[in-house]
Amino acid sequence: MQTPAPFEYERATSLEGAIAALRAHEDSRVIAGGHSLLPMMKLRLASPSRLIDINDLTDLQYIRDEGDEIAIGALTRHVELLESELLRAHYPIFHDAELVIADPVVRNRGTIGGSLCQADAAEDLSAVCAAVKATVVIAGADGTRTVPMSEFHLGPWTTAVGEGEILTEVRLRKREGAGSAHEKVERRAGDWAIAAAGAAVWMDGQTLGDVGIALSAVGLTTIDLTRAEDLLRGQVPSEALFEQAGAIASEDCTPIPDGRGPVDYKRHLAGVLTKRALRKATARALA
Amino acid sequence: MNISISINGETVTRDVEPRTLLVHFIRDTEGLTGTHWGCDTSNCGACVVLMDGRPLKSCTALAAMCEGHEIRTVESLEVDGVLDPIQQGFHEKHALQCGFCTPGMLMTTRALLDENPNPTEEEIRMAISGSICRCTGYKNIVAAVRWAAENAEVTS
Numbered sequence: 001m002q003t004p005a006p007f008e009y010e011r012a013t014s015l016e017g018a019i020a021a022l023r024a025h026e027d028s029r030v031i032a033g034g035h036s037l038l039p040m041m042k043l044r045l046a047s048p049s050r051l052i053d054i055n056d057l058t059d060l061q062y063i064r065d066e067g068d069e070i071a072i073g074a075l076t077r078h079v080e081l082l083e084s085e086l087l088r089a090h091y092p093i094f095h096d097a098e099l100v101i102a103d104p105v106v107r108n109r110g111t112i113g114g115s116l117c118q119a120d121a122a123e124d125l126s127a128v129c130a131a132v133k134a135t136v137v138i139a140g141a142d143g144t145r146t147v148p149m150s151e152f153h154l155g156p157w158t159t160a161v162g163e164g165e166i167l168t169e170v171r172l173r174k175r176e177g178a179g180s181a182h183e184k185v186e187r188r189a190g191d192w193a194i195a196a197a198g199a200a201v202w203m204d205g206q207t208l209g210d211v212g213i214a215l216s217a218v219g220l221t222t223i224d225l226t227r228a229e230d231l232l233r234g235q236v237p238s239e240a241l242f243e244q245a246g247a248i249a250s251e252d253c254t255p256i257p258d259g260r261g262p263v264d265y266k267r268h269l270a271g272v273l274t275k276r277a278l279r280k281a282t283a284r285a286l287a
Numbered sequence: 288m289n290i291s292i293s294i295n296g297e298t299v300t301r302d303v304e305p306r307t308l309l310v311h312f313i314r315d316t317e318g319l320t321g322t323h324w325g326c327d328t329s330n331c332g333a334c335v336v337l338m339d340g341r342p343l344k345s346c347t348a349l350a351a352m353c354e355g356h357e358i359r360t361v362e363s364l365e366v367d368g369v370l371d372p373i374q375q376g377f378h379e380k381h382a383l384q385c386g387f388c389t390p391g392m393l394m395t396t397r398a399l400l401d402e403n404p405n406p407t408e409e410e411i412r413m414a415i416s417g418s419i420c421r422c423t424g425y426k427n428i429v430a431a432v433r434w435a436a437e438n439a440e441v442t443s
Contacts, residue, residue, distance in 0.1 A: 002327045009288065009305035009351045031352070038308075038347050039328055051305070053352055103417025105335055105342045105395060189416035190330060 002042035008050040015060070015168065018052050019141055023164040025050045030166055032075055033109040035102070036118040060113070060168055063087060072170040074113025078102070081112060081125075091132050091172060092284060093180035093198055097124045100182075103190040113167045116152070119159045122192040122217035126153065128182055129170060130214035130222055131198035136160075137169035144168070153221045175210075177203035179285025183273040184216070187260060193217040194260040195269035197249065199277035201237070203285045208232050213245070213278070217260075218253035218270045225249055225274065232278075242278045246271035292353050294319065295363040305351050309343075310334045312350035313360060321361040321390050332418030335391035336360050342398045344417075361390035364397065373397050376435035377428075384422035391418050396432045405436050 008025070012018035022028050028050035031037055040046040054060070060075035063084045070090060072081070081087060082098035101107060101115075101124050115125040116136065129136075130149045137144050138161055147160045154160060161167050184196035196216035202209045211232045213225040228245040235241055255266035291300040292312065299316050310324050313336065322345060325333030329347040336345045337359040364371035373393055376382070383389045392415060399406055399414040406414070411432045412425065420428060 003308075004306045006304065006306055009349065011351075011354075031349075034349070034352065035329055035344075035347050038349070042327065051349075053349075055352060102329075103332075104414055105332065105344055105417040106329060106347075108341045109343060109348070 004038065004041035005044060005047040007041075007048055009053065010050065011053045011056060013056060015054075015057060015139060015166065018054055018057065019139060019164060019166060021050070021052045022166070023141060028052055030054055030117075032111040032114045033077065034114075035106050035110045036114060036120065036123075054166070068174055070172040070174065072112055072172070074111060074167050074169060076112050078107035078110045078112075078115075079104070082107065090174055090178060091180050091200070093128050093132060093182045093200060093281070096182035097128045097184070097196075097198065100184045100186065100189075101125070106190070112170055116170070117159055117161055117167055119153055119157050119221070120192075121156060121219055121221050123222075124182065124184065124193065124196055124198075124216055126222040127196060127198040127214035127216040130224055131182075131212040132172055132180060132200045133210075133212045135171045136167055137171065138162075138165050139168045140165040146171075150224060156220045175202045177201075177209060177285055179203070179281040179283065179287075181277045181280035181284065183277045183280070185269055185273065192260070195253075195255070195266050195273055197270065197273035197277045199274065199281045201232075201278070201281045201285050203282075207234055207236050208282075209234075211278075213249070213274060215249060215253055215270055215274070218255040218266050220254065223253055225252060227252055228274070237278075237282045239279075242275045242282075245278055246275035249274035288351065290350050290354055292350060292358055293356070294358045295360060296357075303350060305349065307350045308346055309336070309348040309350050309353050309358070310345040312353075313345060313358070319360055319362055323387055323390050325387065325391075326419075330417075330419070331388070332391040332395060332415070333388050335394045335418065337394055337398055340398065340401065342395045359394070361393055364393060371397065372435040372439050373400065373432070375438070376431035376433075379434050380427050380431040382423060382427040382431035383420075388418060388420045392420065392428055396428075396435070399432070400435060400439070404439060406432065408433070 029048040060073040062073040180200035200212040215223040228248040250271035323333040325331040
């Protein structure tokens with residue numbers, strides 16, 4: 001039987017109240033879907049003194065068109081990301097990823113804010129948000145601040161969200177010529193990725209104006225493939241170029257051997273999936 | 288802490304620790320041991336119940352988080368001796384052997400049929416992709432869900 005260590009529980013009725021509770025209680029943590037935190041608590045990998053349940057803060061649950069940007073509330077569930085026509089029109093990478101994140105029952109509960117804050121290197125949405133160069137809004141007692149995804153991951157399971165702060169929103173810039181895709185290989189439905197790659201491209205005429213690529217499950221954190229992005233930027237997309245980007249992905253990832261496979265297999269997968277994601281993202285941008 | 292949860296339309300109130308999982312809160316209630324406690328890691332789906340009509344793995348929710356929500360368990364399917372079509376379908380198509388996964392399978396597929404009364408085989412397989420059956424394979428379970436879709440109005 002797996003049981004979390006004892007803790008206090010409270011239900012937040014406002015964002016301000018949740019932040020105040022986080023500040024008032026050392027080692028307290030926010031719980032939303034709970035599908036990462038509760039398993040970690042059962043294994044005693046996490047033992048917060050108090051859980052602050054934010055599931056009633058439904059004003060954090062939205063996917064909004066804000067003109068030049070799309071805003072996603074932190075409490076938005078995976079199933080809502082999967083079904084969003086707005087997201088699918090601008091960033092189909094979310095739909096790709098959500099089809100293979102956990103399983104449909106878990107997707108009813110898990111949230112985007114929880115996924116990003118969990119910052120598990122094998123988690124898909126971190127790579128998706130990194131690839132599309134999202135920014136996140138973090139709220140604390142002194143107001144809010146905005147952090148780009150490139151500065152969000154500080155290390156394994158560690159993010160820019162500080163003590164007494166809550167991630168409240170993910171923001172995506174609508175940009176011309178966008179195409180995006182996510183590719184993942186997993187052993188079976190619901191398992192972590194063996195490897196996954198997210199790619200976004202923004203075409204400038206016939207050339208790649210900007211590129212974002214991120215890998216899951218092949219390093220201690222989500223890996224931003226900046227070397228491959230630099231290679232591709234300003235180039236005319238081609239199979240040869242994607243092949244080179246894949247080679248960089250294989251080189252720049254740092255997988256460990258485990259039950260999901262040995263290192264050379266994971267490096268190979270990272271390369272192939274990067275190439276496929278770039279190919280699909282570019283085809284979507286040009287469609 | 289005192290927790291009140293609506294389970295199958297009846298309010299159950301008990302004094303439990305905050306760390307009490309929903310699956311145990313349900314199973315510790317008289318007459319409600321139909322929900323199975325399986326892998327405890329949200330992988331197997333044996334513990335699936337409905338929360339506000341949507342399937343939820345009850346091993347990965349605190350009872351405290353469910354206060355104010357409507358929980359439905361497998362016991363709610365049969366009414367006055369009449370089986371729900373999904374139960375009848377599992378019977379007709381031999382969709383179980385040991386029965387351990389069955390409560391979760393029934394609730395997951397009941398929710399599927401409530402949302403999509405005529406699912407394709409692919410949609411059924413996607414819906415139960417978070418539920419593991421070690422006896423039958425999934426062929427008969429898929430056939431049972433199709434049977435229930437085709438006999439939605441039939442009573443046993």
